Amino acid sequence: MKKHIPNLITTGNLLCGCLAIVKAFEGDLAIACYLLIIASALDFLDGFAARMLNVSGGIGKDLDSLSDMISFGLAPGLILYQYVKVLNQNQPVELLTQYPWLMYIAFIIPVFSSFRLAKFNNDTRQSTTFYGLPTPANANFFIFCILLYLFPDLPMVIDVSGIVQPIVSNPLIILGFGVVFSFLLVAEIPMFALKFKSMKWADNKLPFSFVLLWLGLLIFTNIAAMPIIVIIYVVWSIIAHYFLSPNKQVTN
Template sequence: MSELPQPEPESDSQPFLALLPNLVTMIGLCAGLTAIRFVLAGKFELAVILIIFSAVIDGLDGLLARRLKATSEIGAQLDSLSDFLNFGVAPGLLVYQFALAESEKMGSWIVVLVYVSCTCMRLARFNVAQNKAAVTGIKPPPHFVGVPAPAGAMLALLPAFVAFETGAEPAPPLLTGGYLLGVGLLMVSRLPTFSPKSLRVPKAKTGWIMIATALVIGALLAWFWLSLILLTAVYGLSLLHSFYKVFRHGRG
């Protein structure tokens, strides 16, 4: 009597490409940690550049995971934890050290705590929504609810962009603190905000999109801080448009 074939034992290894998105996430995390190091050393421009680099990485790791079909639960958790440090802790500390530290008696640290806490709650709410969509099979809306953490970090860093471009002193602590508080509240708001997933670009327009992307990259290389100011201002205008639509819908 011949023996039945035995199933092969499951391998503990996995292809390197499956690990690549998580490695990219860890690179972004290291960039955020290094940004904090430069904040403590007073090298604010380098710190901002590293936070922006981590924002680029944040978009890249998800794209890689989808292209390589390497999405995983641990990857999602790593991404969320990395986002909290890169777009919550690092920008909060930078704005504090850059513009608010000298006004400690005015409660500036409390504003930073609120901003970082709002980032944490924004990411937690996003994770819950994603898990709920996966369980129920109901697709989430094409727009974001509240300002996403990377966009919130760019908004929070706007006072630094302006100071670096103009060479002027940071805005008064009261103004900067109030602005940072507003950014934090926008992240945990229910305001529908722009998401790239909501874009529907006809194939005939693809060439124009590539040209526009090349122009943006060229502008960043030639006028880095000014381009960041303009891009952040455009996003701010999109938020005003969202407020207007919500107000008009409520009045209607």
């Protein structure tokens, strides 16, 4: 029975992704984003459960990738497309009004996510180290940018809304992030995997450090913590790869 537990959690991830797509079509972007946050939690839990239960092999890896393609590829691409449409309707941008097909750039996310996940399934290097930005991190960057726009008056100990709001409310900037982050999905840049081997600090110093950093940012900047921590994750990985240890993998 225990071998099926991770797969059941994975199907919950898939279901949330499907429902997020429905909500995006209905124009309920907030609920769509909430569903992908739940999907992200389930995506973390299925891997954690598999490691704790010592379950591996079978259909788990393929099922996980297929679920991630829906929840962190197709769903965020569609949500981003709908979001950019809303932004352009509220404050029309001449370029997007003249060339509305540019909004389809949002679908570069599912395209590159498919390559990212296929690469992961066939790359034996990616156990404790990812090569390229993980799809859940990419999806959560955009999810929380959208939520920051939808809820601009959230209380913050350190008020970063003056910096954040002009960024998240500009459709061209958001689409630009979509292009840059899509290329990061398939970039040959080692990025550490947020996988906990156990609950011991000694075994998981880097993941625990990033979780603590994220919690600190959450306390001071509310949900702006997620886009910030994703950017820190990317920048740290690039610096570690190109400047600190260019010939070594980033590991735990």
